[in-house]
Amino acid sequence: MHFVNVGMEARPSNAATPRELTQNPLKKIWMPLPCKNGLPDERICQRMVCMTNCPTLIVTVGLPARGKTYISKKLTRYLNWIGVPTKEFNVGQYRRECLKIYKSFEFFRPDNEEGLKIRQQCASTALNDVRQYLADGGQVAVFDATNTTRERRETITAFAEQNGFKVFFVESVCEDPEVIAENIVQVKLASPDYTNCNTEDAMEDFKKRIKCYENSYETLDEVLDRHLSYIKIMDVGRRYLVNQVQDHIQSRIVYYLMNIHITPRSIYLCRHGESDLNVKGCIGGDSGLSPRGKEFAKYLQQFIQSQEISDLKVWTSQMKRTIQTAEAVSVPYEQWKALNEIDAGVCEEMMYEEIQQHYPLEFAMRDQDKYRYRYPKGESYEDLVQRLEPVIMELERQEHVLVICHQAVMRCLLAYFLDKTAEELPYLKCPLHTVLKLTPVAYGCKVESIYLNVDAVNTHRERPENVEVSRMAEEALLTVPAHQ
Amino acid sequence: MELPNMEYMMRRRCDSAASVPQFTNSPTLIVMVGLPARGKTYISKKLTRYLNWIGVPTKVFNLGQYRREVQSYKSFEFFRPDNEEAMQIRKACASNALKDVVIYFSKEHGQVAVFDATNTTRERRVSIVSFAKEKGYKVFFVESICDDPDIIAQNIADVKVSSPDYLNCDKEEALADFLKRIECYKQTYVPLDDEKDRRLSYIKIFNVGSRYLVNCVRDHIQSRIVYYLMNIHVTPRSIYLSRHGESNMNLLGRIGGDSGLSPRGHKYATALGTFIKSQHIKDLKVWTSHMKRTIQTAEHLGIPYEQWKALNEIDAGVCEEMTYEEIQDNHPEEFALRDQDKYRYRYPKGESYEDLVHRLEPVIMELERQENVLVVCHQAVMRCLLAYLLDKTSDELPYLKCPLHTALKLTPVAYGCKVEHVFLNIEAVNTHRERPGNVDVSRDPEEALKTIPDHF
Numbered sequence: 001m002h003f004v005n006v007g008m009e010a011r012p013s014n015a016a017t018p019r020e021l022t023q024n025p026l027k028k029i030w031m032p033l034p035c036k037n038g039l040p041d042e043r044i045c046q047r048m049v050c051m052t053n054c055p056t057l058i059v060t061v062g063l064p065a066r067g068k069t070y071i072s073k074k075l076t077r078y079l080n081w082i083g084v085p086t087k088e089f090n091v092g093q094y095r096r097e098c099l100k101i102y103k104s105f106e107f108f109r110p111d112n113e114e115g116l117k118i119r120q121q122c123a124s125t126a127l128n129d130v131r132q133y134l135a136d137g138g139q140v141a142v143f144d145a146t147n148t149t150r151e152r153r154e155t156i157t158a159f160a161e162q163n164g165f166k167v168f169f170v171e172s173v174c175e176d177p178e179v180i181a182e183n184i185v186q187v188k189l190a191s192p193d194y195t196n197c198n199t200e201d202a203m204e205d206f207k208k209r210i211k212c213y214e215n216s217y218e219t220l221d222e223v224l225d226r227h228l229s230y231i232k233i234m235d236v237g238r239r240y241l242v243n244q245v246q247d248h249i250q251s252r253i254v255y256y257l258m259n260i261h262i263t264p265r266s267i268y269l270c271r272h273g274e275s276d277l278n279v280k281g282c283i284g285g286d287s288g289l290s291p292r293g294k295e296f297a298k299y300l301q302q303f304i305q306s307q308e309i310s311d312l313k314v315w316t317s318q319m320k321r322t323i324q325t326a327e328a329v330s331v332p333y334e335q336w337k338a339l340n341e342i343d344a345g346v347c348e349e350m351m352y353e354e355i356q357q358h359y360p361l362e363f364a365m366r367d368q369d370k371y372r373y374r375y376p377k378g379e380s381y382e383d384l385v386q387r388l389e390p391v392i393m394e395l396e397r398q399e400h401v402l403v404i405c406h407q408a409v410m411r412c413l414l415a416y417f418l419d420k421t422a423e424e425l426p427y428l429k430c431p432l433h434t435v436l437k438l439t440p441v442a443y444g445c446k447v448e449s450i451y452l453n454v455d456a457v458n459t460h461r462e463r464p465e466n467v468e469v470s471r472m473a474e475e476a477l478l479t480v481p482a483h484q
Numbered sequence: 485m486e487l488p489n490m491e492y493m494m495r496r497r498c499d500s501a502a503s504v505p506q507f508t509n510s511p512t513l514i515v516m517v518g519l520p521a522r523g524k525t526y527i528s529k530k531l532t533r534y535l536n537w538i539g540v541p542t543k544v545f546n547l548g549q550y551r552r553e554v555q556s557y558k559s560f561e562f563f564r565p566d567n568e569e570a571m572q573i574r575k576a577c578a579s580n581a582l583k584d585v586v587i588y589f590s591k592e593h594g595q596v597a598v599f600d601a602t603n604t605t606r607e608r609r610v611s612i613v614s615f616a617k618e619k620g621y622k623v624f625f626v627e628s629i630c631d632d633p634d635i636i637a638q639n640i641a642d643v644k645v646s647s648p649d650y651l652n653c654d655k656e657e658a659l660a661d662f663l664k665r666i667e668c669y670k671q672t673y674v675p676l677d678d679e680k681d682r683r684l685s686y687i688k689i690f691n692v693g694s695r696y697l698v699n700c701v702r703d704h705i706q707s708r709i710v711y712y713l714m715n716i717h718v719t720p721r722s723i724y725l726s727r728h729g730e731s732n733m734n735l736l737g738r739i740g741g742d743s744g745l746s747p748r749g750h751k752y753a754t755a756l757g758t759f760i761k762s763q764h765i766k767d768l769k770v771w772t773s774h775m776k777r778t779i780q781t782a783e784h785l786g787i788p789y790e791q792w793k794a795l796n797e798i799d800a801g802v803c804e805e806m807t808y809e810e811i812q813d814n815h816p817e818e819f820a821l822r823d824q825d826k827y828r829y830r831y832p833k834g835e836s837y838e839d840l841v842h843r844l845e846p847v848i849m850e851l852e853r854q855e856n857v858l859v860v861c862h863q864a865v866m867r868c869l870l871a872y873l874l875d876k877t878s879d880e881l882p883y884l885k886c887p888l889h890t891a892l893k894l895t896p897v898a899y900g901c902k903v904e905h906v907f908l909n910i911e912a913v914n915t916h917r918e919r920p921g922n923v924d925v926s927r928d929p930e931e932a933l934k935t936i937p938d939h940f
Contacts, residue, residue, distance in 0.1 A: 018750075018753070018780060018783035018784045019783055021744075021776060021779060021780060021783070023776075028774075029774060029791065030774065030775075030776050030779045030791075032783065222695075226694075226695075238682075238699070238700055239682075239697070239698065239699045239700070240696075240697070240698040240699075241695070241696070241697050241698075242695065242696040242697075242698065242714065243694070243695045243696075244694055244695070245714065248850065248853060251714065251715055251853065254714065255711045255714075258698065258701065258707065258710065258711075259707055337839060337842070348833075377804075383793060386793070394704065397704060397707065
């Protein structure tokens with residue numbers, strides 16, 4: 001299945017003689033010489049989803065409380081996770097910084113000249129920041145504002161053309177009063193604009209705010225806007241209109257937006273029960289559960305039962321230890337090869353002490369850049385993320401799911417849900433015998449950590465102080481967790 | 485609790501593919517909608533090919549074919565809305581086609597059926613929806629709407645004029661008749677309606693993909709279908725497939741590994757570069773794997789190339805860098821199992837062809853989006869890509885012939901793909917091992933090694 005992130009690097013080459021190849025020691029990627037001082041050219045090593053030379057400006061469109069910010073944040077999180085540097089620019093925030101104090105909906109009245117001036121200025125400032133971001137290595141910018149008039153959109157399109165950015169509009173149209181009310185309750189009442197308001201007053205004011213926009217709202221039009229690239233999302237995803245998708249990244253964005261939903265649900269993440277190899281301090285392999293691991297599996301079954309979840313899907317990897325764990329939960333489960341633990345290549349089934357002994361150089365490089373480092377004949381965290389993209393996509397489509405997986409895999413999934421950077425990801429704490437319950441709330445995710453009270457070894461190795469290739473063995477092994 | 489060994493092995497080998505979760509128990513009936521010459525059959529066949537390749541058993545039921553079996557075609561008059569007799573025949577054909585759909589789902593393990601017909605009236609669609617509801621099938625409509633006369637004319641020239649209906653006609657007659665046929669349908673055509681059909685699941689494709697309307701996608705397979713349909717195009721282009729030049733491992737008869745090119749391999753790469761230049765291909769994209777031998781090959785071309793990890797050769801796990809003789813020596817049972825079911829067999833700590841197909845799906849998706857592309861890859865990978873492009877079954881796939889030093893040029897034409905073999909006249913070892921006569925675990929080594937190609 002699916003649509004997985006693919007890494008692509010463009011390499012120009014000489015017409016005459018083929019260049020000598022060298023393998024980058026960190027990522028194990030073959031690249032032509034010459035390299036600067038023997039080290040890989042940063043640009044060449046970038047793994048990016050899309051290699052369009054143009055950055056992309058995503059522009060949201062819609063009345064207030066239609067989910068624009070929700071979509072902006074979620075899309076940004078997804079794109080960053082798959083390796084596309086993305087940032088959102090919320091005009092409301094710019095307005096708050098400029099105005100300092102929000103008084104009432106009157107600010108948004110279409111006849112409020114002063115208000116209009118300030119709002120236009122904020123939009124301009126935001127666009128300037130967009131320009132800066134995209135010039136500085138950003139690939140996608142999400143311009144989160146109502147953008148409800150054709151005039152405003154034309155200004156933005158002109159700005160994009162001037163700067164060589166592609167534009168993709170994301171319009172959210174919704175007339176269901178219940179959905180809108182729920183939106184307002186979830187995110188607007190808690191907004192900085194309404195800190196000193198009671199619920200009723202805030203609700204009233206916000207509704208009047210929406211009214212201010214309604215009269216001048218010009219939805220993206222099938223005929224008038226037929227040359228623009230956009231997706232129109234209607235009624236929270238019941239219906240989509242997709243127009244003039246230009247390239248790979250827009251196609252991926254459309255696919256993602258068409259798979260997300262807002263039905264309340266929870267995602268449970270846990271690792272397999274403690275395995276025999278865990279106990280020995282060995283990484284990888286395909287061993288079975290230790291006695292304590294089996295006990296955890298029993299407790300997991302009880303925990304799941306106590307949650308009383310209707311229609312829970314259970315996913316495992318294709319490795320024995322996750323399957324054994326799922327067997328104890330006694331619910332039908334599906335095996336995903338994509339959920340297999342990171343492949344440690346030549347280091348499979350070794351203890352850290354053995355890795356230090358046999359591959360001290362590799363061990364040091366891994367500590368230098370744990371996210372990008374690829375085991376010889378194995379994988380990197382970066383590879384894992386690509387491999388897991390279809391899992392994330394299907395998680396978005398599903399409702400209640402329990403994913404029984406592995407340490408590195410769980411770190412990648414968690415990083416997606418909690419918006420962690422590539423630097424943080426490989427060091428996220430995912431201890432054995434602990435279930436994380438993730439529940440989407442407002443713009444983010446609530447996390448509950450449930451330790452099921454069965455002892456297990458610690459498998460978390462912190463980054464040691466000294467990551468130099470020249471370091472002593474003891475320095476390398478300082479942070480190795482205890483094992484048999 | 486310890487899983488019984490055999491059962492675990494079975495699960496390891498035979499479960500449903502990694503990234504496609506288990507199918508919904510209900511089969512899906514895809515129903516095409518649209519006037520003649522709007523690309524319905526093109527879409528039906530292409531979609532079916534894609535779904536079968538990713539492991540979803542799918543079949544097309546083309547109403548025109550049912551009609552041709554009972555009635556030899558005379559003229560467009562058959563399709564006149566006031567032709568009572570013809571109407572009866574057409575209804576009977578539709579009924580028979582749907583009966584075959586039932587057999588396909590219930591007796592032949594089909595998962596998706598594509599009902600390829602005009603289905604242009606609400607009445608017809610309502611009856612299909614009730615039929616599906618009664619049987620417990622999900623329904624997904626795919627409507628193709630096109631009012632660009634150039635596209636329609638091109639369609640007709642590409643596939644209608646050469647249809648069995650017009651065997652004894654000259655081009656102009658065929659064209660004139662077909663245009664009248666379209667008129668017959670136009671009078672009663674009711675497209676899927678925003679309001680009235682808001683509870684149906686469908687995608688509307690406008691003008692060959694410039695715009696889409698997607699309504700009520702209900703499950704995973706529908707979501708995948710939508711994504712696929714939104715990525716395909718009909719712009720003429722060619723896809724070039726080639727393996728890396730002969731490698732040092734190839735010479736030694738070893739599988740896998742990450743070796744460099746042999747001298748002959750370098751020669752091939754140079755020749756490939758010359759060939760590519762001679763083709764004067766507009767805007768050619770070149771893709772390689774992350775393995776040294778494909779990159780070395782691309783280096784000779786003098787064109788920018790992109791590396792895809794997904795294009796890496798099949799991982800032979802514990803058998804990496806072994807010769808077949810060594811595999812027979814060290815893992816005779818594995819060797820036999822592989823010959824028994826080469827598509828599903830997974831090397832210990834390695835991959836299967838089935839895994840490869842999943843790994844390659846994003847490559848296929850991007851190939852669909854692109855125009856002219858040269859893919860420099862490996863034997864097993866090329867077999868998978870070729871099987872997709874040429875609609876080969878999973879039984880045929882692992883035995884497709886993809887010799888070294890031969891480039892394939894694939895050009896979509898009508899409903900399929902034209903293939904041109906380009907042998908660049910540089911000798912190379914043969915790496916193709918046929919399925920031997922005896923695949924039993926109990927066989928003698930000689931029987932196992934019978935079909936091994938020569939090597940140093």
